[in-house]
Amino acid sequence: MAQETHSDTLTAAALTLKDIARQAGVSLATVDRVLHNRPGVRPDTVRRVREAIERNSFQPHVAAAELARGRARRFAFVMPSGPNPFMQQIQAYLGEMSAWLAARRLNVEMIATDVFDPSVLAASLEALSGDYDGVAVVALDHPGVRAAINDLVDAGTKVVTLVSDVPSSRRHHYVGIDNIAAGRTAGALVGRLVGGRAGKVAIVAGSQGLRDHAERIFGFNQVMASEFPDLSVLPVLEGRDEDERSEQLLARLFGRHADIVGLYNVGAGTQGVANALSKAARETVVFVGHDVTALTRRLLLQGVMDAAISQNPGHEARAAVRVLLALARGEPILREQEKIRIDIVMRDNLP
């Protein structure tokens, strides 16, 4: 009855290994070997089987594969041990997935360690070797850490870096944002929200030695220099992500400059920054920072903060698990799905 209606089917085929085996004139086991690039098959046989697979665009049934392998998969998440609200959120979201994980017989362990000490981190990673199918790690970019990651990879463990990358290692995937682009976004927001006023812009970071902080600052300065000539960026304050220190440094800066119109907080220490702003009665300063936490949420609602650049921690946690699982199964990764986007959060689109 439905006129004007046109239908179009995606997906099809429900062939099985057995069908492929028959077409290629071999046994189940041989097809399985070819499918998983296992040794011990004559090149010619490999070719015949491959052809049969191609010809039918055969897709093995994941559920059957999962069931047949019997043992559960083990993943480890290596995360900073300090009381970092962002990391705690990631852990909380992993907790929310526990039923989902259990239904798939996936074991996820959280391993807290001092990720800021390269030798401790490297040792923690080395200790994991052989015990896990996959490891997600919030990594410091350091030669010792890189070596530890490469060792894990060589041992057959799938490795993804989380939030902070080690691009020089052979990790299989990075789950996190492009921090240069995040810094540029922050710059564009500060510049635009200042609304044409001229003046100075302050930057508070944890440390310029941290790769992600350095990259954000780089992107921020890029945009400032090229697009907002009326704004001049002051030297970076290093607050070590601590409230007290950030507040003091900033208070001193406010004392010296009356014409600060914008402020970019690159890392944590947000409460300190907010305190400095309110004590100096600089409510009109445009304040842009990172991440949606209980605190930044409140500051956004109060109008103290104007925007937060955010990487969705729930998405990061789930993406890390899905990527490790896909890697372990040999499935392709849905790149678009696993990409972590740079979210701009203002009061009205608070998640």
Added chain:
Amino acid sequence: MAQETHSDTLTAAALTLKDIARQAGVSLATVDRVLHNRPGVRPDTVRRVREAIERNSFQPHVAAAELARGRARRFAFVMPSGPNPFMQQIQAYLGEMSAWLAARRLNVEMIATDVFDPSVLAASLEALSGDYDGVAVVALDHPGVRAAINDLVDAGTKVVTLVSDVPSSRRHHYVGIDNIAAGRTAGALVGRLVGGRAGKVAIVAGSQGLRDHAERIFGFNQVMASEFPDLSVLPVLEGRDEDERSEQLLARLFGRHADIVGLYNVGAGTQGVANALSKAARETVVFVGHDVTALTRRLLLQGVMDAAISQNPGHEARAAVRVLLALARGEPILREQEKIRIDIVMRDNLP
């Protein structure tokens, strides 16, 4: 060797139906019946089995369940038949999932129909009854459509509304954004980016009869009225999402008002809006619209558009599939994961 390291395991248990059966003193089949609320089990037996399940917080193995049921699941996506770039993106993303779908033996069919004619849409939906495990539909909010949705639900089909909701129906889930909040976000952006100038703000919508457009306008006006008293909103232009018409209406408006500082484009017809702006040489007008398409991407890069409010079409496509699958399997839905966020996209965080 790794000092300073503390570990913590999530998930556990790898019990099977058989274990539960033994503990409850019944057979496999009975546990299965209880697990799926199937009839034909004495209340007392049900209780005993339930207790055993609870006691062990037993989670059936999805892979085994999936394998055992044999037949593939069928889902239908009912979408507008016109050449709408946003809808085409959703379809493209479904296409990208085809290997993923095939590996899970999921069949997804696209059904194109005139979703703007309630009787045609209702008929299309009725025609699906009984043939599908799940249906995702871009729905018009109309009594006939509501009835058709409810009929599907009664027939045991899982139904999710996509992009546009029918809240009064008994659909199982809505995959899409909160359009009032989206309008508020647009309002806040226009207001803030105007940067303190006073003046008028124009709104171009497809039609105020469309639920999502009406909601966005509502949210937009809310913010304008309460937070930007220096800006006055002009009456809504109805461009029917057509380029030509939008351009003409807007050109006439520019002719009558010299002090327009902001522009909110609620729906499509974006090219027409951009033309009107450039022909009237109103480059300083703050222009905020919806969705990231090839066109809006270009306009953002050129600086013609200042921001786009976006709902990630890839995420919507995948969320719809995952939600239908979870509903069909009786699994819980990861609400946080499936929630569609309101993305603010500016030039520097273009995805």
Added chain:
DNA sequence: CTGTTAGCGCTTTCAC
């Protein structure tokens, strides 16, 4: 190098 076979943990008849 290749094939045979016994499960993996559920669902689903079909008996009782």
Added chain:
DNA sequence: GTGAAAGCGCTAACAG
């Protein structure tokens, strides 16, 4: 009302 048993499509021993 309840139980027994035959698969679902793979993987992994083990035999040849």
